[in-house]
Amino acid sequence: MNYREQLKDRQRIVIKIGTSSLTHPTTGNLNLIKLEKLIRELVDLRNQGKDIILVSSGAIAVGKKAAGLKERPDRIAQKQACAAIGQCRLMMTYQKLFGEYNQIAAQILMTKNTMLEEATRVNAHNTFQELLSMGVIPIVNENDTVSTYEMQFGDNDTLSAIVAALVEADLLILLSDIDGLFTDDPHKTSKATFIDLVDHMDERLMQMGKASTGTNVGTGGMATKLTAARIATESGADMVIANGKDVHVIHRIMEGKQFGTLFVAHRKEEFTIADYVEAGY
Numbered sequence: 001m002n003y004r005e006q007l008k009d010r011q012r013i014v015i016k017i018g019t020s021s022l023t024h025p026t027t028g029n030l031n032l033i034k035l036e037k038l039i040r041e042l043v044d045l046r047n048q049g050k051d052i053i054l055v056s057s058g059a060i061a062v063g064k065k066a067a068g069l070k071e072r073p074d075r076i077a078q079k080q081a082c083a084a085i086g087q088c089r090l091m092m093t094y095q096k097l098f099g100e101y102n103q104i105a106a107q108i109l110m111t112k113n114t115m116l117e118e119a120t121r122v123n124a125h126n127t128f129q130e131l132l133s134m135g136v137i138p139i140v141n142e143n144d145t146v147s148t149y150e151m152q153f154g155d156n157d158t159l160s161a162i163v164a165a166l167v168e169a170d171l172l173i174l175l176s177d178i179d180g181l182f183t184d185d186p187h188k189t190s191k192a193t194f195i196d197l198v199d200h201m202d203e204r205l206m207q208m209g210k211a212s213t214g215t216n217v218g219t220g221g222m223a224t225k226l227t228a229a230r231i232a233t234e235s236g237a238d239m240v241i242a243n244g245k246d247v248h249v250i251h252r253i254m255e256g257k258q259f260g261t262l263f264v265a266h267r268k269e270e271f272t273i274a275d276y277v278e279a280g281y
């Protein structure tokens, strides 16, 4: 069986969706049709008996819209205020859409501190376990409203890999605005070629995302996705970066089809979450 075929058997899956995939590029408003399709994909995986965790960005963008701000907020307090407004709006939308399929969802907001301190890390782990055993889909985001600059993950790519490690997931899917990893940023150079499979991560590969800063609504770019790939694969999870413009890509990946870039898991025996969080990536 090849690496792609093996994805069919993955049982505990973390799926991360970025702001650029959740919103209309022209207005910044939520793309409700896409969200509906996403929820259908996730509930269908639940119906197949898989454990699903959604890591969703979008709180700041949704809050910015609701508050009527014209520019993307740059002051920390302003971002935190937008996140406070946007997070509950976002959850309201998720609750409504999951409710249509009788699927219970739950909200988990975390900071770096949650992961660094053993007591809170164990608590978070136990809560995830309990929710998953109840058949619930946890929806995770950074607790932007309280996390200070020093204690921020800052991007949900890294956060989703840490969550995958915490819940011992066997697959992480990052939905982005691009088909996967290229040898260089394809928005900047036409010479960039697509990489379908990464079965070994080295320094040369990590450099491929270094020049990137991401889109004007997202925060991560490719660098944080490669950091996420290192964390996920070393914790024992495969990771796929795929284009979220058509969220049906999720079931295609799960059918073993050739979509996105697949990073193959190589579990490191000495992997401990706190070390990876502490290292600051």
Ligand SMILES: Nc1ncnc2c1ncn2[C@@H]1O[C@H](COP(=O)(O)OP(=O)(O)O)[C@@H](O)[C@H]1O
Residues within 6 Å of the ligand: 018, 019, 020, 021, 175, 176, 177, 178, 180, 181, 182, 183, 184, 185, 186, 187, 208, 209, 210, 211, 212, 213, 214, 215, 216, 217, 218, 219, 220, 221, 222, 223
């Ligand atoms: N080597 C690379 N391969 C693919 N994309 C890259 C690379 N380097 C930089 N990028 C940029 O990273 C962007 C994706 O990151 P980001 O804007 O954070 O998306 P999202 O918010 O959807 O996660 C791409 O649109 C691309 O311009």
Ligand SMILES: N[C@@H](CCC(=O)OP(=O)(O)O)C(=O)O
Residues within 6 Å of the ligand: 017, 018, 019, 020, 056, 057, 058, 059, 060, 061, 083, 141, 142, 144, 154, 155, 156, 157, 214, 217, 218, 219, 220, 221
């Ligand atoms: N926690 C922030 C998103 C941070 C983030 O990583 O955003 P993105 O690059 O769109 O995945 C929010 O909900 O707005």
